[in-house]
Amino acid sequence: MIRNYIKIAWRSLWKHKSFAFINITGMAVAFAAAILLALTAFYELSFDAFHQHKNNIYQIYREEQEAKGLENSSSLPIPLTPALKASFPDLVHISRFGDNGGSVIRYQNKEFNYSVRAVDEDFLKMFSFPLVKGNASQPLKNLNDLVLSQNTAKSIFKTEQPVGKVVEVRINNEWRAFNVSAIVDDAPKNSSIDFDALARFEQFPYYERDKNRWDSSTHIAYIQLPDHVSQNQFEQKLKQFAHQYFADNIKRLKNDGGQPDNEGEYLRFRLVPLTDIHFNKIVASAGSTNKFYPVLLLLISVFILFIATVNFINLSLGRAFIRAKEIGVRKVMGARLAQILTQFCSESFIICTFSLILGGLLVAWLLPYYQQIFNQQLSLAILKSGSVICYFTAGFVSISLLAGGYPAWLMSSYKITQTVKGKINTGRSNSMRNGLMMVQFVLSCLLIICTTIAWQQLNFLRQKPLGYNKNQVISIPIGDNIDPERALYLMRTQLAGKPEVVSITGTDMNMGRGRDNSSSNSMMSFDYKGKTVKSNWRRIDYDYIKTLGLTLISGRDFSKQFGNDTAAVVINQTMASQLGVKNPVGTYLPVDGEKLQVIGVVNDFNFQSLQKKIEPLTFVIQPKWGLSYIFVRVKPDNLPASMAAVTSTWKKINPKAESAASFLDENVDRQYKKEDRLSKIFVSGAMLTIIISCMGLFAIAVLVISQRTKELGIRKVLGAGVFTIVSLIVKDFVRLIVISAIIASPIAWYAMSQWLQDFAYRITISWWVFAFAGGIAILIAVITVSFQSVKAALANPVKSLRSE
Structure with missing residues (x-):
């Protein structure tokens, strides 16, 4: 029986090749786009989910009620972790995690650049980074133990046995000997925690100096709670801990005018679940991803599949009425509803199967280009995930049943006499078709509006004056x-x-x-005239102001002519305002036991992303604060030649340099890669929805015109011109699109207004964006429908009147 259904379905599709081609092509493109978007979304949602104890692991951060508002920091003092361990003995595991400042490993006079992280013994017990070789029970038992990742070990030792070998790591500009105690599997790409090597936290820079200091925050920390303790319960327990160890901080916050939270606390510790770290802007070390992003990708994939399904259903409805006599004959011969449903669903199943296979081939072909364009690290292995399989299985089955089942059910609801004669009322079908088309164009207009606003904001970020000259400046790590x-x-x-x-x-x-790919910040506070002053700090060198084209508002720049400039600072205008002094030049700032004199004030400039407002900034020339970058300003005459000359000189000075130089304007653009990626996805989604909608619109226009063939012939005989007939057909579609644009506008305005809240500097959404989206949708629809409408208007009315 099933074989018979499939055979008849295949013959029907082969007979109507154009119908099958439009549906298979549209669904294949939709499946391919949905698979790629879903791969990205599920990849983002899979971050840190591979850890066995993921539901019990948290990162801890500090929340302070400052006078100017709430401030959060994931950076913690060194003695905090031992104090937590002593105060809460029921904690399963706890570990600090910090960059030890040494990224060079030396073995047999060969140097290798790798990230060496400082952790506590509990780290490898808490996280699921499997040990491949070495001491499985206590890989970081000794202070000089070093654990390497597999790739690091292969790179350094080649075919040698790494465990037991002695290497040196450069920490605080000195070489320290380490024993390779174990090898662990490489961290997956979807891990928030990355490392090439792990050392004991006692090897952390300045550990001995800062191990009892509570006023110096240098690293992050993770804890693993027992199964019976929830996140909220432990956060409540941490209130007393904060009062015990941060009493001076709480007192300062009160004196500075901070307002307590709704529980009366000025300072408290919060927890972020491990699986939320990737989406949390407070604790994400390499820049957070908004959790709305993967959800948005899934929504767009659903939109695209829905639009393709609407086309499928509308075409199936149109063909169902053409096949009314066939259905009537089947009912006369005793066919039940279930049998008619099975026949139609068989056809839709065949189309969906071919579409899915073709879509899969498109994915395999497009995946490398997709990864390059959207800067994604993806693998088809994600398709093995249970959630991904369920997502696509549900979509495939739903589309097959809807596209085949609904038309069959609708036709079966009519009387046998009507279907046998082929004379049935299409009112219900047209209402459903129009409703589905409206939803299609609501989604299309929605994506056009979002695309336009995202492009405007990105363009605004790139063109907004930053307060310094980013052009013609080469940055060398x-x-x-x-x-x-x-x-x-x-x-x-x-x-x-x-x-x-x-x-x-x-x-x-x-x-x-x-x-x-490095991005960092340094914040330090000090007491000034009875209040706490916080500032970003940057170690610079002579000619920094000149190189970046900053404007000196008052005072002077750092100069070699003054021997005491290592005890001087230059501040920006926001920092000057925070000090509350009319002319801060000559003022002394008590910082870390020293008195630093303000010698100059520069203009405010956006030294951070435009997602943040300009904050206080202090420049110092302190030899004890190491340099990390060299800036070279060149003339604008021949930038490629200038870059080649500078990099050639740098290679001679430092032949082992690994990171490439870049222009600052490229660096500024690069910090908005997430926004750029979002804009590209909006553009791609909008184009796909428009293309698929147009395919369906064209097919619907063909069906509508075929149903009105005699009417159009009579109108032509009575003197109607081509324009009149085309307008008659087009106006119904235009009306639907206008309504769709009106519905889509407030939804898009609300969604993009929420997105723009993430930016301190943002555009104002203009009314013309909504008119533009509606106009584009109408223009595309008119062009699509007009092709077939003009053809029908030019047809011989005699043939039209003879048609049945």
């Missing part, structure tokens, strides 16, 4: 293979005679995000 001070000195010496070089300086932090 120094790395750990050379002494930073010597590197800057040699660059100044060897580039001094180059005519294309304007100025050279150094700093500890990049502007934007360079090719080394």
Whole structure:
């Protein structure tokens, strides 16, 4: 019986090749787009889900009620973790996690650049990074133990046995010997925690100096709670802990005018579940991803599948009325509803199967390009996930049943006499068709509006004046293979005679995000005239203001002519306002036991992403604060040649340098890659929905015109012109699209208004965006429908009147 249904379905589809082609093509494109978007979404949602104890592991952060509002920090003092362990002995595991400042490992006089993280013994007990070789029970038992990832071990030791070997790691500009105690599996790409090697936290830079200091925050920490303790319960327990160890901080917050939270607390500790770290902007170390992003991808994939399904259903409805006599004959011969449903569903199942196979082939072909364009790290292995399989199985079955079942049910509801004669009322069908088309174009207009607003905001971010000159400045990551001070000195010496070089300086932090993908910030506070002052701090070198084109508002710049400039600072206008002094030049700031004199004030500039407002900033020249980047301003005449000359000189000075140089304007653009990716996805989604909608619209226009063939012939005989007939057909579709645009506008406005709240500097949504989206949708629909409408209007009315 099933075989017979499939045979008849195949013959029917083969007979109506154009119908089958439109449906298979539309559904294949929809399936391919949905698979790619769903792969991305499920990849983002899978972060850190591979850990066995993921439901009990949390990252801890501090929440403070400052006078200017709530401030959060994931950076913690070194003695906090031992204190937590002593105060809460029922904690399963707890571990600090920090960058030890050394990314160079030396073995047999060969140096390798890798990220070495400092952790406690509990780290590998808490997280599921499987040990491949070595001491499985206590891989970090000794202070000089070092655990390597598999890739790191292969790179350093090649075919040698790594466990038991002695290597050296550069920490605080000194080489320390370590014993390789174990090898662990590489961290997956969907891990928030990354490392090439692990050392004991006692090897953390300045550990001995800061191990009892509660006023210096340098690292993050993870805890694993017992099964019977919830996140909320432990956060309540931490209130007393905060009062015990942070009494001075709480007192300061009160004195500075901070307002307590709804539970009366000025300072408290919060927890972020491990599986939420990737989406949490407070604790995410490499930049958070908004959880709305993967949800949005799934929504767009559902939109695209829905639009393709609507086309499928509408075409199936149109063909069902053409096949009314066939259904009537089947009913006369005794066919029941279930049998008619099975026949129609068999046809839709065949179409969906071919579409899914073709869509899968498209995915395999497009995946490398998709990863490159959208900067994604994906693998088809994600398709093995249970949630992904359920998602697509549910979609496939739903589409097959809806596209085949609904038309069959509708036709079966009519009387046998009507279906046998082929004379049935299409009112219900047309209402359903129009409703589905409206939903199609609501989604299309929604995506067009979102695309336009996202593009406007991204363009605004790129073109907004930042307060400094980002053009013609080359940023060079120094790395750990050379002494930073010597590197800057040699660059100044060897580039001094180059005519294309304007100025050279150094700093500890990049502007934007360079090719080394590094992004950092340094915040420090001090008491000034009875109140706490917080500022971002940057270690710079001479000519920094000149190189970045900053404007000196008052005072002077750092100069080698003054021998005491290591005890001087230059601040921005926001920092000057925070001090509350009319002219801060000459003021002394009591910082970390020293008195630093303000010698100059520069204009405010956006040294961070435009998602943040300009914050207080203090520049210092402190040799004890290491440099990480060299900035070189060049003339605009021939930028490629200037870049080649600068990088060539740098390679001679530091031949082991790994990270490439880049221009600051590229770095600034790179820090908005998430927004750029979102904009590309909106554009791609909008184009796909429009293309698929147009395919369906064209097919519906063909069916509508075929149903009105005699009417159009009579109108032509009575004198109707081509324009009149085309307008008659087009106006019904235009009316639906206008209504769709009106429905989509408030939804898009609300959604994008919420998205724009993430930016301190943002555009104002203009009314013309909604008119533009509606106009584009109407224009596309008119062009699509007009092709067939003009053909019908030009047809011979004699043939139209003879048609049955």
